[in-house]
Amino acid sequence: MAQDRPSSASVRKREARATSLSNWQRRCEASSKGRWTFRLIPDVGEWTGRKHGQVDFYLTQALSGHGCFRNYLKRFGHKSEDFCPSCGSGVTEDPLHILFDCRRFEEDRLTLEEILEEAFTPSSMVPQMLQTPVKWEAIAVFVAKIMTELRDQERARNGREE
Numbered sequence: 001m002a003q004d005r006p007s008s009a010s011v012r013k014r015e016a017r018a019t020s021l022s023n024w025q026r027r028c029e030a031s032s033k034g035r036w037t038f039r040l041i042p043d044v045g046e047w048t049g050r051k052h053g054q055v056d057f058y059l060t061q062a063l064s065g066h067g068c069f070r071n072y073l074k075r076f077g078h079k080s081e082d083f084c085p086s087c088g089s090g091v092t093e094d095p096l097h098i099l100f101d102c103r104r105f106e107e108d109r110l111t112l113e114e115i116l117e118e119a120f121t122p123s124s125m126v127p128q129m130l131q132t133p134v135k136w137e138a139i140a141v142f143v144a145k146i147m148t149e150l151r152d153q154e155r156a157r158n159g160r161e162e
């Protein structure tokens, strides 16, 4: 029957989506590459099924760990050192450090926590984003600010090295 086609197509689409979600979840659990993302987003279904929130360029960098983080730049040979220039050797500049620990962004983090009315941590970040559009926006603004600053600082340092 002709009218069966759309519904069976949409069922197939749903099944394909569910399969690719569980594939993603499996890959995240299995590979170290996705470990950071999985730490922030343990429940992929809840994340993709959210009712609000645009993942912009800066959030993508923070959530994937693929950005102007020195540990990431070092991995691709753009940097020989991966320590945090503000916190010193022994402290790797990775997304965990930048988002949640680095003293460069202490002020911004405190301002953010005032809006969130609780601590900003790797396990609270995504649940907070999913809670309300206001919290999503506050975190997106915080992330955009620090990612922009990282990029500018990296550019300025590269400029000096040339």
Ligand SMILES: [Zn+2]
Pocket: 084, 085, 086, 087, 088, 091, 097, 101, 102, 103, 104
């Ligand atoms: Zn630091």
